[in-house]
Amino acid sequence: MANLPIVQFEKKIIETVEQNPVVVIIGETGSGKSTQLSQMLHRKGYTDSGIVAVTQPRRVAAVSVSRRVAQELGVRLGEEVGYAIRFEDRTSERTQIKYLTDGVLLRESLSNPELNQYSVIILDEAHERSLNTDILLGLMKRLVGSRASNLKVLITSATLDGEKVSKFFSDCPLLTVPGKLFPVEIFYSKERPTSYVESSLKTALDIHVREPEGDVLIFMTGQDDIEKLVLKLEDKVRSLEEGSCMDAIILPLHGSLPPEMQVRVFSPPPPNCRRFIVATNIAETSLTVDGVVYVIDSGYVKQRQYNPATGMYSLDVVQVSKVQANQRAGRAGRTRPGKCYRLYPSRVYNDEFLDVTVPEIQRSSLAGTVLYLKSLDLPDIDILKFDFLDPPSTESLEDALKQLYLIDAIDENGSITSVGRTMAELPLEPSLSRTLIEANEYGCLSQALTVAAMLSAETNLLPNRSKSNEKKRKHPPLDLPDGSGFGDHIQLLQIFECWDENDYDIGWCKYYDLQVRGMLFVKEVRKQLSQIMQKIAKGSSDVQANQSRKGHQNYRNLRKALCIGYASQLAERMRHHNGYRTLGFKSQLVQPDDDGLYGSYVVYHELISTSRPYMRNVCAVERQWVMPILDKLEKLNVSKLSGGGLGQVEEGTEGSMSELPKREAEVVTVPQER
Numbered sequence: 001m002a003n004l005p006i007v008q009f010e011k012k013i014i015e016t017v018e019q020n021p022v023v024v025i026i027g028e029t030g031s032g033k034s035t036q037l038s039q040m041l042h043r044k045g046y047t048d049s050g051i052v053a054v055t056q057p058r059r060v061a062a063v064s065v066s067r068r069v070a071q072e073l074g075v076r077l078g079e080e081v082g083y084a085i086r087f088e089d090r091t092s093e094r095t096q097i098k099y100l101t102d103g104v105l106l107r108e109s110l111s112n113p114e115l116n117q118y119s120v121i122i123l124d125e126a127h128e129r130s131l132n133t134d135i136l137l138g139l140m141k142r143l144v145g146s147r148a149s150n151l152k153v154l155i156t157s158a159t160l161d162g163e164k165v166s167k168f169f170s171d172c173p174l175l176t177v178p179g180k181l182f183p184v185e186i187f188y189s190k191e192r193p194t195s196y197v198e199s200s201l202k203t204a205l206d207i208h209v210r211e212p213e214g215d216v217l218i219f220m221t222g223q224d225d226i227e228k229l230v231l232k233l234e235d236k237v238r239s240l241e242e243g244s245c246m247d248a249i250i251l252p253l254h255g256s257l258p259p260e261m262q263v264r265v266f267s268p269p270p271p272n273c274r275r276f277i278v279a280t281n282i283a284e285t286s287l288t289v290d291g292v293v294y295v296i297d298s299g300y301v302k303q304r305q306y307n308p309a310t311g312m313y314s315l316d317v318v319q320v321s322k323v324q325a326n327q328r329a330g331r332a333g334r335t336r337p338g339k340c341y342r343l344y345p346s347r348v349y350n351d352e353f354l355d356v357t358v359p360e361i362q363r364s365s366l367a368g369t370v371l372y373l374k375s376l377d378l379p380d381i382d383i384l385k386f387d388f389l390d391p392p393s394t395e396s397l398e399d400a401l402k403q404l405y406l407i408d409a410i411d412e413n414g415s416i417t418s419v420g421r422t423m424a425e426l427p428l429e430p431s432l433s434r435t436l437i438e439a440n441e442y443g444c445l446s447q448a449l450t451v452a453a454m455l456s457a458e459t460n461l462l463p464n465r466s467k468s469n470e471k472k473r474k475h476p477p478l479d480l481p482d483g484s485g486f487g488d489h490i491q492l493l494q495i496f497e498c499w500d501e502n503d504y505d506i507g508w509c510k511y512y513d514l515q516v517r518g519m520l521f522v523k524e525v526r527k528q529l530s531q532i533m534q535k536i537a538k539g540s541s542d543v544q545a546n547q548s549r550k551g552h553q554n555y556r557n558l559r560k561a562l563c564i565g566y567a568s569q570l571a572e573r574m575r576h577h578n579g580y581r582t583l584g585f586k587s588q589l590v591q592p593d594d595d596g597l598y599g600s601y602v603v604y605h606e607l608i609s610t611s612r613p614y615m616r617n618v619c620a621v622e623r624q625w626v627m628p629i630l631d632k633l634e635k636l637n638v639s640k641l642s643g644g645g646l647g648q649v650e651e652g653t654e655g656s657m658s659e660l661p662k663r664e665a666e667v668v669t670v671p672q673e674r
């Protein structure tokens with residue numbers, strides 16, 4: 001791809017890399033950082049002494065960019081060029097250029113802390129500030145200082161934040177690849193529209209009717225809105241008078257699209273045809289779509305945020321930052337002067353948008369990350385003073401420590417336990433790794449593997465949750481298992497077992513409207529988890545599920561294992577209220593997401609904050625399993641857990657678990673609508 005801006009700087013880039021262990025490269029999105037840097041290093045011979053790794057925060061980018069590079073080099077994907085994402089490794093002995101998610105590289109560094117297999121590690125898309133890339137930045141800093149062989153680290157960013165990264169690496173060289181961005185004219189709306197789907201539709205049609213050729217990229221917030229807008233656009237475009245304007249192709253683009261649908265955006269349109277690409281922020285910097293001349297920016301993005309005070313997640317539609325808005329606009333000026341239509345007034349941009357996006361580390365639950373860092377056993381530093389580009393809050397570190405303590409991953413002094421070490425080896429969130437380990441002790445590993453795999457699917461595989469699904473369903477799933485009154489985890493298990501009994505028949509999934517791709521993924525994940533468990537947990541055996549399935553079951557062992565794995569996610573039934581209250585976090589009234597009642601105690605997979613907070617995926621557990629956890633909670637001493645490392649935190653300070661409200665204490669009243 002000789003015409004990509006970055007290629008003209010090959011000599012300079014290689015020279016700088018030769019002379020420095022760490023180099024930061026700033027270049028506009030689409031300048032060729034992701035696809036070309038690895039190939040330059042390959043040409044220079046860096047793949048002779050090891051693999052060139054390129055990390056990506058998003059799975060879809062790792063897959064799509066590696067596919068492109070394989071194509072450019074004329075090799076088969078999975079051979080000289082491959083990718084590795086969680087639960088999917090398409091690399092081989094011959095792989096020289098490897099695209100992998102930042103999470104996969106973190107995991108690899110557990111078994112090989114020096115990362116000796118790599119001659120170069122490129123941390124791509126550092127501007128996205130994903131939690132895992134932030135941790136990798138800290139690890140690379142240590143590694144470059146210590147590793148005997150000459151590892152090269154390149155960090156790429158599409159924004160000027162690169163300067164901050166260069167400072168972090170003791171003012172390492174920073175190369176800027178001038179993008180050949182054409183001017184983009186920006187148009188603001190007079191006011192915020194009441195519906196940005198409608199407003200995008202109108203703007204898109206205006207462009208189609210009035211403006212010369214050029215593709216239109218529309219930024220929406222999520223799959224639902226994208227699907228809505230795609231349908232509406234198709235409908236409207238079809239009703240336009242034939243010959244009144246050029247043909248149109250309308251393409252959705254988001255992370256949960258099947259790969260064959262994702263790559264469609266890379267094929268150029270036929271002549272005299274305009275493409276409308278309706279995308280999430282995945283098209284902001286991760287994937288570059290060529291041919292775009294018009295951008296419509298809703299100004300919003302869907303962001304998952306975690307509140308360490310309440311233990312709740314929320315999936316909020318929030319305003320983008322100025323940096324994001326400018327990235328979006330920039331997509332219009334790659335091939336010629338473009339136009340960007342912002343569906344918000346300039347006042348909102350100037351006064352309300354944050355300058356930069358809040359890094360993920362400051363809006364995530366850190367239990368998995370803290371466990372990971374503890375398991376690295378880094379000498380000479382207190383893990384909680386790890387060298388972060390932007391540190392997380394004390395509150396979220398405390399929250400992580402409390403969660404880890406309750407599930408026995410760390411002891412009362414904050415040191416990692418042997419259970420914690422085993423947990424860190426599983427590519428799962430701490431609650432599920434803990435469940436697997438416990439299930440192995442109780443002889444119900446097979447069932448627990450299924451539950452963990454079902455919960456690792458990206459889509460919800462429970463048939464009776466979404467009301468909109470219900471409407472679409474052709475066959476009401478009356479004869480599908482219902483969890484036998486024990487809740488979602490058990491239902492997920494039963495569904496998979498039923499599919500197993502039906503010889504993993506695809507038609508069976510279709511009949512029950514279960515996403516086939518999701519179910520096949522679960523089967524593969526289950527197999528991989530089972531192999532990992534056999535390696536790491538002595539005496540583990542994945543007994544075939546059918547052996548334990550005869551007759552009526554109360555799933556006691558599995559539920560007990562889940563109770564221990566989810567010890568920090570417990571709720572107690574409120575006898576005088578219709579719902580449960582959370583234990584462990586600030587006491588809150590919450591409902592299971594199907595409004596069911598599952599006995600006196602439940603554990604939940606996560607708490608979702610909406611106007612009526614609810615527990616996603618619950619499992620009924622028994623009082624005698626809960627009591628020891630409550631005892632542990634009462635004795636909890638946060639200050640000791642953090643080894644004094646969190647500064648002022650004292651035992652019993654506000655918000656800490658040791659101040660657990662007394663039974664049936666004050667209940668937060670919440671509106672009844674969800």
Ligand code: ADP
Pocket residue numbers: 004027028029030031032033034035036064065067068266285286287288289290
């Ligand atoms: P950057 O990392 O600087 O944003 P990339 O290397 O991702 O830039 O993109 C460079 C070019 O390669 C763009 O024109 C983009 O459209 C193209 N490209 C990237 N991935 C693919 C793909 N899977 N198929 C086709 N073209 C691609």
